[in-house]
Amino acid sequence: xxxxxRTGKLFRGMLAAPFLVFVGCMQTAAQHASQLHSEADxxxxxxxxxxxxxxxxxxxxxxxxxxxxxxxxxxxxxxxxWVYDKIATEASYSNDSGGGxxxxxxxxxxxxxxxxxxxxxxxxRSAGASATQQRTLTVVIKFDSRNRVKDFSYxxxxx
Numbered sequence: 450x451x452x453x454x455r456t457g458k459l460f461r462g463m464l465a466a467p468f469l470v471f472v473g474c475m476q477t478a479a480q481h482a483s484q485l486h487s488e489a490d491x492x493x494x495x496x497x498x499x500x501x502x503x504x505x506x507x508x509x510x511x512x513x514x515x516x517x518x519x520x521x522x523x524x525x526x527x528x529x530x531w532v533y534d535k536i537a538t539e540a541s542y543s544n545d546s547g548g549g550x551x552x553x554x555x556x557x558x559x560x561x562x563x564x565x566x567x568x569x570x571x572x573x574r575s576a577g578a579s580a581t582q583q584r585t586l587t588v589v590i591k592f593d594s595r596n597r598v599k600d601f602s603y604x605x606x607x608x
Contacts, residue, residue, distance in 0.1 A: 493535050495605050498588055508596040515588070528599065533588040538581060546575040583608055 493515055501514045511531070518531035585606045593599040 493533060493586060493588070495586060495603060498601070498603050502590065502598065502601055504598050504600070506598045508592055508598075511590060511598065518590075527594060529592045529596070531590045531592070533586070533590075535586045537584045537586075539584070540579070540581050542577065542579040544575070544577040547573070 497514065502511065508529070508531075515533060519534045520532035522530045522532070524530065586603065587605075588601065588603045590601040591599045
């Protein structure tokens with residue numbers, strides 16, 4: 450009886466092993482996702498700038514909304530400017546395939562045609578298309594001596 454009990458435990462362990470490996474991979478993927486750029490960096494859009502950036506905001510508030518800038522400069526008067534320069538590439542692909550089989554038999558009755566043989570034909574087709582599009586967004590925010598938004602501008606393009 451003890452042998453059967455051990456065999457059962459071994460069998461259950463063998464069934465659970467692939468599941469545990471799969472769960473381990475999922476946790477690793479989640480860890481990788483946490484190492485990517487911040488959500489604010491990925492979600493920088495013209496709409497975000499238009500809706501959330503206003504004159505008089507502090508530099509801290511701007512950083513909370515837009516994330517870290519790509520470039521920080523200071524002019525001769527000591528006022529700071531932040532530049533956000535983002536480029537995104539979108540790739541898409543569409544694929545379609547299909548086919549069919551035809552059978553031409555000999556004989557009077559449908560059942561007899563299949564038994565007596567005949568001519569068989571097949572065809573297939575495949576078509577696809579791909580496209581790549583790039584978008585750019587440049588945002589310039591100028592701060593006054595109190596680190597408040599003095600002015601801001603943006604430019605976007607798509608090609």
